[in-house]
Amino acid sequence: MKKILLILLLIFSGLATSQQKFEKEYRIKQNEAPQNSIDFINNINFKNKIKWYVEESNDGKSFEAKTCHLKYFYSIEFNEQGNLIDVEKKVRLQELSKEVQQKLKKEISKRFKKFKFKKIQIQYKGLKSEVNKVFQNISRDQIKVRVFYEIIVKGKKDKQHALYEMTFDEKGNFLKELKFKSSNSLNLEF
Amino acid sequence: MKTYLLIFFFFTSLIVFSQKNFDAGFLPKVVLSKKLSNQIKWVNSLESRTIFYDEEYQFTHSLVDISSILSFKTDLNQSFNFGYILRFRNEETIHRTFQHYNFVNQFSSLKMGQRFAFEQFYQSNKQTTFRTRYRVSFEKPLNGEKTDVKEFYIKLGNEYLYDFEDLEIRLTPYLGYRASKKDRIEFGLDYRIGNTINNPIENDIWFRVTWYISL
Numbered sequence: 428m429k430k431i432l433l434i435l436l437l438i439f440s441g442l443a444t445s446q447q448k449f450e451k452e453y454r455i456k457q458n459e460a461p462q463n464s465i466d467f468i469n470n471i472n473f474k475n476k477i478k479w480y481v482e483e484s485n486d487g488k489s490f491e492a493k494t495c496h497l498k499y500f501y502s503i504e505f506n507e508q509g510n511l512i513d514v515e516k517k518v519r520l521q522e523l524s525k526e527v528q529q530k531l532k533k534e535i536s537k538r539f540k541k542f543k544f545k546k547i548q549i550q551y552k553g554l555k556s557e558v559n560k561v562f563q564n565i566s567r568d569q570i571k572v573r574v575f576y577e578i579i580v581k582g583k584k585d586k587q588h589a590l591y592e593m594t595f596d597e598k599g600n601f602l603k604e605l606k607f608k609s610s611n612s613l614n615l616e617f
Numbered sequence: 618m619k620t621y622l623l624i625f626f627f628f629t630s631l632i633v634f635s636q637k638n639f640d641a642g643f644l645p646k647v648v649l650s651k652k653l654s655n656q657i658k659w660v661n662s663l664e665s666r667t668i669f670y671d672e673e674y675q676f677t678h679s680l681v682d683i684s685s686i687l688s689f690k691t692d693l694n695q696s697f698n699f700g701y702i703l704r705f706r707n708e709e710t711i712h713r714t715f716q717h718y719n720f721v722n723q724f725s726s727l728k729m730g731q732r733f734a735f736e737q738f739y740q741s742n743k744q745t746t747f748r749t750r751y752r753v754s755f756e757k758p759l760n761g762e763k764t765d766v767k768e769f770y771i772k773l774g775n776e777y778l779y780d781f782e783d784l785e786i787r788l789t790p791y792l793g794y795r796a797s798k799k800d801r802i803e804f805g806l807d808y809r810i811g812n813t814i815n816n817p818i819e820n821d822i823w824f825r826v827t828w829y830i831s832l
Contacts, residue, residue: 453761453768480761581693587655588693609693612721613650613829614772614793614801615730615754616696617660617686 451483460490461509467555468492468503471562496562502548511555515548515577523547523576530599531576538604539582545590546579575602641670642679644807644823651832658688660698666823680706686717695720712739726762730754752776756793764795772803785811791825799831 457465460479468477473494480491489512490505500517520528535542551561553572560570567574574597582591590607646664653659666679686700698717703710715736722729734750754774758764774789791805804826811819 451765451768452763453765590693610723610728611798611831612694612728612730613648613660613831614803614827615721615728615756616688616698616717616719616732617648617650617662617829 450485451481453481455479455481455490460492461505461507463509464490464492464503464505464511465509467505467509467511467559471496471559473562501562511558512552514551514558514561516551516561517546517548520544520547527576527597527599531578531595534595534599534601535578535580535582535593539580539584542580542582544578545581548577550575550577550594573597579607638812638817638819639670639672640668640819640821642666642668642821642823644825646825646827648827648829649832650830656690658690658696660684660686660688660700662686680704692720694722709740713737714739726757728756730756746780748778748780750776750778752787754789764793766795766797769794772805783811783815784813785809786813789825791827801829803827803829 457477457479459481473496475495477492477494480493482489482491488507490507490509492503492505494501494503502515502517504512504515506512520531523531551558551570551572551574557571561572576595576597576599578593578595580591580593581588589609592605592607594602594604596602644664644666646662648660648662650658650660662682662684664682664684666681668677668679669675671677682702682704684700684702686698688696688698690696696717696719698715698719700715700717702713702715704713713736715734718733720731722731730753732750732752732754734752736748736750738746738748752774753776754772756764756770756772759769759771761768764770770793772789772791772793774787774791776787776789778785778787786809788808788810789805791803793801793803795801805824807821807823807825809819809821809823811821
């Protein structure tokens with residue numbers, strides 16, 4: 428029994444001290460976010476509750492404000508200094524133009540045997556004053572922002588299913604693909 | 618948080634200790650998982666049971682379970698498991714084979730796991746018996762939207778076990794800690810209500826510690 432415990436302790440200490448890519452996401456209170464980012468959010472006059480998060484990794488730190496506005500879920504990301512990085516709006520596939528829908532499907536089906544859309548976000552990048560207009564009912568051609576589509580797809584490649592984050596430009600041209608590492612659910616299965 | 622936990626333990630102990638047909642004990646478990654390929658996982662576990670209340674306070678070692686499972690991933694969030702448990706209880710040895718179908722769903726900050734199981738029990742000089750089980754578990758991080766390394770989470774489970782004669786219900790609230798990318802530890806209660814159809818009802822409460830290790 429003592430030997431087993433000793434072996435388990437050795438394994439545990441080995442696992443706990445091994446080098447890992449540092450990645451952490453946690454909730455914060457609004458007053459812990461940079462003033463720039465708070466000002467940007469306050470200017471928009473969101474009616475619903477804003478949830479603030481920090482994302483820390485080896486690459487740095489960023490702040491994220493998440494809320495629901497006019498029936499859409501938004502995620503607004505800032506860098507450590509509080510400068511706006513981008514705004515992401517969650518939409519349904521049917522809300523995109525027919526041409527974009529077709530282009531996306533065509534591009535994605537080239538890469539996977541089978542696929543399913545899991546999440547679609549429109550990403551807006553640009554000057555604060557322009558991105559601000561995204562939250563108002565202003566038509567797209569009157570806003571000077573760069574638009575991308577960030578799509579999470581469940582795809583089958585080489586007989587294997589996985590989740591992928593794919594980025595497309597505004598016309599639906601493929602830009603990049605990132606495979607998600609499968610999440611460990613050992614504690615929910617056994 | 619502390620106050621909630623205290624109230625929870627106080628009421629649980631009131632309900633449980635005032636019952637007849639009541640057992641309480643300690644169930645430590647280690648689950649070791651090794652990925653054999655992209656689709657196949659080999660999961661082994663060791664669990665022991667120590668009783669510290671059975672009509673009176675005592676401290677007796679009750680049983681040891683050793684299990685080995687081959688888990689086949691059939692989809693991103695689905696798996697079929699085929700396993701074998703060897704149970705050593707006093708002088709007897711019980712062999713059990715089982716089949717599981719699991720699926721896990723991820724919502725914004727909530728992870729839900731469901732398990733359907735079918736078990737066969739083999740014991741010398743006894744007829745083979747069967748049992749079906751269904752379990753649903755929820756995991757929610759205490760901070761943020763996902764459970765990161767060195768963060769705590771809550772896991773709540775509810776399981777129904779039917780052996781074609783009677784029904785057992787289990788409620789399992791746990792506090793978990795993700796120690797590293799490869800291991801996590803959970804502490805909590807495993808409250809079991811047995812003989813719910815034929816009576817008299819049996820109440821068991823087990824204090825559980827489970828350590829999950831992915832090699």
